Amino acid sequence: MQSSRLIKIIIIALFGTISFLLFLLKFPLPFLPPYLKIDFGEVPALIAALIFSPLAGVLVIIIKNALYLIVGGGEPVGVTANIIAAIAFVLPVAILYHKYKGVKSIVSGLITGTIIMAISMSILNYLIILPIYAFFMGMEEMKIESVKRIAVLYGILPFNIVKGIIVGMLFVPLYMRMRQWIEDKQATLAS
Secondary structure, three states: OHHHHHHHHHHHHHHHHHHHHHHHOOEEOOOOOOOOEEOOOHHHHHHHHHHOOHHHHHHHHHHHHHHHHHOOOOOHHHHHHHHHHHHHHHHHHHHHHHHHOOHHHHHHHHHHHHHHHHHHHHHHHHHHHHHHHHHHOOOHHHHOHHHHHHHHHHHHHHHHHHHHHHHHHHHHHHHHHHHHHHHHHHHHHOO
């Protein structure tokens, strides 16, 4: 029992580290603000969430962002925003998968996660995150309502939609190739 628990912890930590490394390979999209960057750090979190539980996916996300903060790659506001966005994206996939299993539940979860991530991050950025950047980091332009609105409607909202689509388009074929392996790991590790 103890060794099974230890193996789960090691695997989740390993997925968190892989997620962090994938997070470092981020890139901007040419039609969006350069501070918004696509990364594939949610993929290991999705795999962990499918093998174990939604909580395992959340732990991978937290490990990824903690490592990023430790190495000085980000500041607390951006890291917190990334944690919230990733959880909003990963949880619906994990919850629907554990309830229904299969490709349809993965696709439904990815669509739901993309919508939840895009809407929640738009609202949070407008109400909380951008004002924090304005207050603590000297981004005075974010105090102007019209600038905030434009940043959300033409930057943050489309970015999260595009990110969800790109990560989803990568994850579905990856899941289909790894499906048997994931199911085997569920049988041996998740019990």
